[in-house]
Amino acid sequence: MKNKKHYVIVGNSAAGLAAARSIRLIDAQGKILVLTDEEGPAYSKIMLPLFIGGQVSREEMVLAPESFYRENAIELKTRAKVQGIDISHCSLSLENGEKVPYDELLLATGASPYLPPIEGIHMPGVYPLRTREDAERISAALSCIQGEAVVYGGGLVGLKCLEALFNRVGRVRLIVSSDQILSMMLDRTAAAIFQTRLEANGIKVHLQTELVACRGKGSLEKVVLANGQEIPCGLMIVAKGVVSNMQMIAGTSLRAEEGILVDKRMATGNPHIYAAGDVCQPDDLLGGGKRQFPLWPLAVEEGRVAGANMAGVSQVFSGGIRMNAVELFGLKVISMGITETQPGPLVTSQSRQDGAGYRKIILSGSRLKGCIMLGDINGGGVVESFIRSQQEVDEFFIRKVVAGSVSYAHRLWPRGGRK
Numbered sequence: 001m002k003n004k005k006h007y008v009i010v011g012n013s014a015a016g017l018a019a020a021r022s023i024r025l026i027d028a029q030g031k032i033l034v035l036t037d038e039e040g041p042a043y044s045k046i047m048l049p050l051f052i053g054g055q056v057s058r059e060e061m062v063l064a065p066e067s068f069y070r071e072n073a074i075e076l077k078t079r080a081k082v083q084g085i086d087i088s089h090c091s092l093s094l095e096n097g098e099k100v101p102y103d104e105l106l107l108a109t110g111a112s113p114y115l116p117p118i119e120g121i122h123m124p125g126v127y128p129l130r131t132r133e134d135a136e137r138i139s140a141a142l143s144c145i146q147g148e149a150v151v152y153g154g155g156l157v158g159l160k161c162l163e164a165l166f167n168r169v170g171r172v173r174l175i176v177s178s179d180q181i182l183s184m185m186l187d188r189t190a191a192a193i194f195q196t197r198l199e200a201n202g203i204k205v206h207l208q209t210e211l212v213a214c215r216g217k218g219s220l221e222k223v224v225l226a227n228g229q230e231i232p233c234g235l236m237i238v239a240k241g242v243v244s245n246m247q248m249i250a251g252t253s254l255r256a257e258e259g260i261l262v263d264k265r266m267a268t269g270n271p272h273i274y275a276a277g278d279v280c281q282p283d284d285l286l287g288g289g290k291r292q293f294p295l296w297p298l299a300v301e302e303g304r305v306a307g308a309n310m311a312g313v314s315q316v317f318s319g320g321i322r323m324n325a326v327e328l329f330g331l332k333v334i335s336m337g338i339t340e341t342q343p344g345p346l347v348t349s350q351s352r353q354d355g356a357g358y359r360k361i362i363l364s365g366s367r368l369k370g371c372i373m374l375g376d377i378n379g380g381g382v383v384e385s386f387i388r389s390q391q392e393v394d395e396f397f398i399r400k401v402v403a404g405s406v407s408y409a410h411r412l413w414p415r416g417g418r419k
Ligand SMILES: Cc1cc2nc3c(=O)[nH]c(=O)nc-3n(C[C@H](O)[C@H](O)[C@H](O)COP(=O)(O)OP(=O)(O)OC[C@H]3O[C@@H](n4cnc5c(N)ncnc54)[C@H](O)[C@@H]3O)c2cc1C
Pocket: 010, 011, 012, 013, 014, 015, 016, 035, 036, 037, 038, 045, 046, 047, 048, 049, 080, 081, 082, 083, 108, 109, 110, 111, 129, 130, 131, 156, 157, 160, 245, 248, 276, 277, 278, 279, 293, 294, 295, 296, 297, 299, 324, 326
């Protein structure tokens, strides 16, 4: 019997590193190889907008220094792009022709920005933001930008980019296809409060607007909207969502929809191949099948669970849930789970809006299914624990949550006929 397992992890970021750490905690002897197609040490993608905005340095974004790999006996191979998997021979093929054998394989390859097929989308001056290299290119371009900067896409990444550009160059504009900003995180009321904050900072927001072209001689000089309007600008960040990096499973028996389908152990249909992070599609904690959750904390948790199972200790992932806690343009916001009532059993919502902010919870019967807290984020952790556990709550508790006066004491006695 072979005594040392050979673990191969493709991806040197949130999910991949969490898996490597999890394996090493269980198996001190196994050989762990991490492959990445990037250069340099692992870094926090969440901090990329802060780097562009000039708030953090390249060094401050580093997640795992060289000592992490050395101390955990993890071999890191950079600039190693995986192209395919030969499942029958348990081996990976790299772009340079090299073959890498594995006993247990984790695909933690994340996702890449979606670039809509419009004229000029690849021209200099138009950038996605996903990697440190993207951020460095944007940062260099900003030091000699002529005119305004534009962000195309009104989701969380788009808004973070908008704030970074605002901090760096001041003159920024947001173009959004949908009829509200942050449509995956906020309802219309909260989105309108947010938009008012952007406009108070002098930012022009275009809703329900599509771009049809990026034009310029040599580099970006203007973008053209579907209504024919031309907006002069020197730089644009495209933040229109992501697509999973799963080209390497083409031609294999692994099943995928938007991401690679995994079970609660983060295993694919093959007993020696796992997937975690943005590349996978796990169970939804709130029901309704499998969904993608491109979020850092979930990538870490999925990686941790996958690593444990690869090393032979059975663990399960409780399911993905959309959750964000951020501060943008000075407004604190927590958004979790379902944020709009839907036809069917999700019928109730309760909310409060006043000078302190806006709070809303979504209920199905006596169970919390989601919340939005804007401005007043008191008790966010308590609400999260109830959404995750799906423990029942009573009217008293609901009133406390909506009022913003819920605390961990209420976590112990969520029901009980109080007035
Ligand atoms: C600007 C920005 C802001 C964000 N802000 C937030 C936030 O506030 N909150 C939040 O929860 N999430 C945020 N996210 C999302 C978060 O960063 C991702 O969910 C997280 O990075 C996913 O981690 P991952 O390990 O699955 O994949 P990734 O971080 O994408 O890493 C993928 C790894 O796989 C490697 N790789 C890919 N393909 C190959 C290949 N073929 N061969 C070899 N290596 C390969 C890459 O080099 C990389 O090492 C943000 C993302 C961005 C870009």
